[in-house]
Amino acid sequence: MKKTNIVLVLADNLGWGELGCYGGGAIRGAPTPRIDALAKQGIQLLNFNVESDCVPTRSALMTGRHPIRTGALQSVPAGLPQGLIPWEVTIAELLSKAGYATAMFGKWHLGDKEGRYPKDKGFDEWYGIPRTTNESMFTEQVGFDPEVVDVPYVMEGFKGRPAEKREIYDLEMRRRIDGVLTEKSCDFIRRKVAADEPYFLYVPLTQLHFPTLPHRDFEGQTKKGDFADSMIELDARVGQIIDAVNETGTQDNTLFIFASDNGPEYRRPWRGSAGMWTGTYHTSMEGSLRVPFIARWPGKIPPGRVSNEIFHVVDIYSTLAALVDIPIPQDRPIDGVNQLPFLKGETQNSAREGFVYFIKNEMRAAKWRDWKMHFVWEKEPNEGANHLETPYLFNLVQDPKEETDVSSTQGWVRGPIRKMINAFQASLKENPPIPPGAPDEFLPKR
Template sequence: MTAAVVGVAQATLADQRPNIIIIYTDDQGYGDCSLLNPESKFKTPNIDRIGQQGIVFTDGHCSNTVCTPSRYGLLTGRYSWRTRLKQGVLNSDDEPLIANDRSTIATLLKRNGYNTGMVGKWHLGMTFNEDGSKILDGPLQKGFNYFWGIPASMNFGYCAWYDMDFAKVAPRMMTYKKPNKIAVSDYRIIPPYEKPGASKKSIKVAEDFEDIMVLERFTEKAVQWIGKVHKDDKPFFLYLPLTSPHKPVVPQERFRGKSEAGAYGDFMIETDFWIGQLMKALEERGIYDNTMIIFSSDNGPERTWSKRIKLHGHVSNRTLRDGKRSLYDGGHRVPFFISWPKKIQGGQTFGKPVNQLDIFATLAEVVGDKVKSDEAEDSFSFAQLFEGKMPQPRKAMIHQSMTGQFAIREGKWKLIMPNRANQKMELYDLENDLAEQRNLLDKHPEIVAGLKAKMIKIIDGGKTREECSSANDVPMNLSWK
């Protein structure tokens, strides 16, 4: 899709100083919003509104295909595989992946006078005191003035409500994944909970925790925090990483049966509802027009996407191949919308590749800051779009799967590297084969050689931006070099 961009204001970006909200869904596929999927079996009017009132990035990507590394990339503008995490995700109580001297979007905006808050799911590692009642190292040490939320996905302990660094009710009970009668191939985190010592109790949980209340409580706390800080003489930044539609798929009773895609569709309708409540709160306070909302997902849809096709005819990955954990585009091409009514004219689409890594550099330009040489090493600003101008083509981006397999994307070409001895490279022309069905490896040896050389340089070099001075925290060992 070609770009269509028109600016609507003459003032510089830094003069606007918008409030900034990043809404980050969990396991939402490219086809899981009605704006991108006309054949969707459910409607998402509030999510759609963000795209309709701003820019839809039809070739927008997360930096990995699972939770932890994508969140690291989003917040730091740096690939997670430059750290110790070479594949997979962290447990809730692992050592934090973001070092305390590493710049995040929160520290960037904080140094530019913003109130910074986070409400939602962290999943970047936390350290706790002995009984889990206090966070010793978490979001408040990464640039956020305020935190209310949970440490990780609900299939990991600890499951408790943390307000700043403390859980009012500590996770002193134990549980396990219970059967979910609402959704297929799923689980619940619900009472009864038991005291430590019982068998099969692998998740630490607080007595007052219940999975079905997470979205409502996140929205409630986000709105409360905005209500406290929006009257200050400085703007705010809210990072709102939701837990849906990640398992457990648990729509509240009032949303059940509202979609034609089973509990999953109902859960997406509930997700959209709470996003709408947040937007309504901004309007009621008169701050909606000068609030930039960035909406995206941490990776593609969970493997249950294939069951939804058979049961309901809903295609979560739309026309893309595969989903979560996969190097094919279904694993990392995600919904990606930005609205800012005061500055951005609605109804725009941008069809060139962008990455969530780029949000860091983009926001730096929006607030009139410069990205330093030791931060956001893989981030490229697309803020020129907000001025009605075309940004420079993005440099090659690296994709990584859950197992650590790599691919490189530049322009229309995507080269996938092998991850095991009997695996071959794959080359796809995404302009003419978005579903990645025709491997053109043997037809374009010169493109393969060029992309491979660029991939090695980016991965081994410690940065994509040439002006950076950083190296990888832990060296890479690329077997295919």
């Protein structure tokens, strides 16, 4: 049987309330017809959950493990230890060993030195940025000194060869980069289909991360500002990749996933929207956790399905492994669960009921079924973390804004949530977390 191709497009800081199919679109000054159409062709999740910001989410996606385990907890400036240690096994490494051609075009943020680039972690080819988009502002800022700060570059790498710098990542390149990433992605699809090779294509685009600036081709199109122009660019880029799959006639044999890594951008003037939820990324509010997720696989995933079942970003790892029928590592905790039967409509229920939520190394909240318990309360980043003596409990169906504590009236929920937390904490004791900044040779205790 021919292996299924996999395309995973990840937006950067795209909030739940931005896309038309999630209640945004024209309301936000930016219709998103291509992504909206994709949602109708497959399954749209209303309860897809991620981590607090870019690094931990990408770590969870790549390893199927909560970032408290991997030590990839936060964004770190260039020149300092960061990313995944070589011991971690990425989904790209699993798929590569299963005979897939693999490529990544976009933002990595999981290591910025030889041994930790994407081409060292399972990808045959990579073009993009090793860290993050706000570095594009550095070279034009007052007092910037290249003698003491690394000049940011767009880079390229191929498996088995050293990565190379291709272009300074400045504000003009920031505008152009998603166009280049999309062009390379479409070329990869055409090449691999022509060669009759199964492929895994990971496209972590840079929109809508700050500075949220559109390509010049999209600048001024909405007449609603840079943010709206960047939204229609994002929609168009996703559409171009969809077209590349469709034009090769392989859409029925391609699982196409579109998702976001985090809740909305919170820095003004690039403030995003979480729609009906409260909060932005870098918090434990629902607006941080819930982001768009759409999956299309004609003939396998029924079209037009919308679900509020809980799905977590770590689940992508185990789900893709199950799709290809390859085993996941057995020598470490894998937090992801196989959601393939759920996505295919073989069951209406998710394979998970809840999860714990950390910001860096502190447990902030836990979700279970319709409820969420907060142990630390901070609605806005840097507002000041309030460590609660009595945790807040919210019913997210009855109270999506997280405004009414129901710990007194629905207190029975604390029992199953505490059991879930205790089991996770016991797992951390049995398998101690990898410390942030661990060297390449670090091996976890067993």
